[in-house]
Amino acid sequence: MSKQHKQKNLTEEFIDVDDEIQTNTQQTGYAWEEEYKRSWDVLQEDEDGSLKRTVENLQQRKRKRLFRDTATIRRGIIRHMFLIIDLSEAMMEKDLRPSRLDLTLSYAEQFILEYFDQNPISQLAIIVTKGGYAEKISDLTGNPMDNIRALKNKKNTDTDGEPSLQNSLEMARSTLIHVPSHGSREILIIMGSLTTCDPGDIYDTIDNLVNENIRVSVVGLAAEVQICKLMCKKTKGTYGVVLNEAHFKDLLFEIIPPPPVSNTQNKAELVIMGFPSSVSDSSPSLCACHSKPTIGGYICARCHSKICDLPTDCPVCELTLVSSPHLARSYHHLFPINNFVEVPWNNNSVSPTHCFSCQIPFPSFLGVRGGAVPIETSGRYKCNRCQQHFCIDCDVFVHEVIHNCPGCLAAIH
Incomplete structure (x- = not known):
C-alpha cells in the first residue's frame, strides 16, 4: 500500500508540473509568435491580380506626413x-x-x-x-x-x-x-x-x-x-x-513639430541665452553637470563653468546654453517649406528628365505601361517657387531632414 501511495503522489506531481508549464506558455506566448508578421496587410492584389494599387498606396503613405499646414x-x-x-x-x-x-x-x-x-x-x-x-x-x-x-x-x-x-x-x-x-x-x-x-x-x-x-x-x-x-x-x-x-x-x-501658440496664451518676451565656447584641455578636469573628469567640453559664458554637452541649462547659474546650429534647426518650424505638388502625366510642360537633387531619371510614360510604376502617379513633384522637379525620395528628404529646397537655394546663389 505504501508503494502504491508513492506512485500516486508521483503521478500527481508530474501533472502539476505540466499544468504549470502550460500556464507559463500561455502567459509568455509561443516562440513563433515573436516572428509572426501579417504579410498580407502589405501586399494585396486587386481584382485583376495586379500589385499596382499596393505600390500606389505605399507611395501615398510615404508622403502623407508631408501634407501639413505650412502657414506662417x-x-x-x-x-x-x-x-x-x-x-x-x-x-x-x-x-x-x-x-x-x-x-x-x-x-x-x-x-x-x-x-x-x-x-x-x-x-x-x-x-x-x-x-x-x-x-x-x-x-x-x-x-x-x-x-x-x-x-x-x-x-x-x-x-x-x-x-x-x-x-x-x-x-x-x-x-x-x-x-x-x-x-x-x-x-x-x-x-x-x-x-x-x-x-x-x-x-x-x-x-x-x-x-x-x-x-x-x-x-x-x-x-x-x-x-x-x-x-x-x-x-x-x-x-x-x-x-x-x-x-x-x-x-x-505627428507630435514632433511644435504646436501653435495663441497670442493670449503667451506674451512675447526676450530669453537670455549663452553661446559657450568649446575647449579641449591637455589634462582632464571635473565638469559641473556630472562631476566627472573630462578633457573636452564647453565653458559657460556667464560663470565659466565646464559642461559636457549642448544644449543644456548651466547647473551653476541656470543660464540656457545653446549653439547657433541648434537655433537654426528650430527656426525652420516658424517658416516651413511649402509642400511640393505632384506633376501629372498629361502635363505638356514636363521638360526635366532627371530629379534636380539626386539626378536620378524620372520614369517615362512608356515604361509605365510595362508595369514599372502605377499609371496614376508620375513619380515627380514640383516646387511652385523655383519650378524644379524632384523625385519622391528627395521630396521626403527635403521636408523632413534639410527643410530647405535645393532649387530655391541654387537660385539665390
Whole structure:
C-alpha cells in the first residue's frame, strides 16, 4: 500500500508540473509568435491580380506626413514635454508585435531622438505608471541620452495592475507649473489600458491643466476612452488610437513639430541665452553637470563653468546654453517649406528628365505601361517657387531632414 501511495503522489506531481508549464506558455506566448508578421496587410492584389494599387498606396503613405499646414503661424519652439508611458498589465498584450510594451519602448526611443533633432532647444522628461502609482524616471533635460538610458533600464521591468492617469498628470503638472512662460507645456501619454486607478476626481486635474495652459495628447493602444478624449479636447491636444504598428509610429511622430501658440496664451518676451565656447584641455578636469573628469567640453559664458554637452541649462547659474546650429534647426518650424505638388502625366510642360537633387531619371510614360510604376502617379513633384522637379525620395528628404529646397537655394546663389 505504501508503494502504491508513492506512485500516486508521483503521478500527481508530474501533472502539476505540466499544468504549470502550460500556464507559463500561455502567459509568455509561443516562440513563433515573436516572428509572426501579417504579410498580407502589405501586399494585396486587386481584382485583376495586379500589385499596382499596393505600390500606389505605399507611395501615398510615404508622403502623407508631408501634407501639413505650412502657414506662417506662431509656434513655441522652446518646448517642455513629459512623456508618460503605461506599464500596466494591459501592455503585455500581443496585438502589436512583439508586444505592446516592447514596441512602445522601441518607438519611444525613436521619438526621443527625432524630438530633440527637430527641437534641439527643448526639454523632455519621462514618467511611468503602473499599479496605481506614478514614477518619474528622468527629469526635464535637453540631453536625449539621459532619457534613452532611463528607458533601457525599464525594458526588463515587470508590468503590474492598472495605470494611474491622475497621479501621472499631477506629477507632471507639479513640474511644468514652474516652467518659464516663454516655453510651451506639453504632456504626451502612451496608454494601453482601458481603465485607470485614480485617488481623486480627475476632472479637477483636467481643469487645473486647462488653467495652466498645459497641452495633453494621448496615443491609445486599445480603444477610444472617453476621459482621454475629453481631456485632449479641453487642453487642445490630439488623441488617436493606433490601428497597426505603422500607424502607431505615425501618431507619435505627428507630435514632433511644435504646436501653435495663441497670442493670449503667451506674451512675447526676450530669453537670455549663452553661446559657450568649446575647449579641449591637455589634462582632464571635473565638469559641473556630472562631476566627472573630462578633457573636452564647453565653458559657460556667464560663470565659466565646464559642461559636457549642448544644449543644456548651466547647473551653476541656470543660464540656457545653446549653439547657433541648434537655433537654426528650430527656426525652420516658424517658416516651413511649402509642400511640393505632384506633376501629372498629361502635363505638356514636363521638360526635366532627371530629379534636380539626386539626378536620378524620372520614369517615362512608356515604361509605365510595362508595369514599372502605377499609371496614376508620375513619380515627380514640383516646387511652385523655383519650378524644379524632384523625385519622391528627395521630396521626403527635403521636408523632413534639410527643410530647405535645393532649387530655391541654387537660385539665390
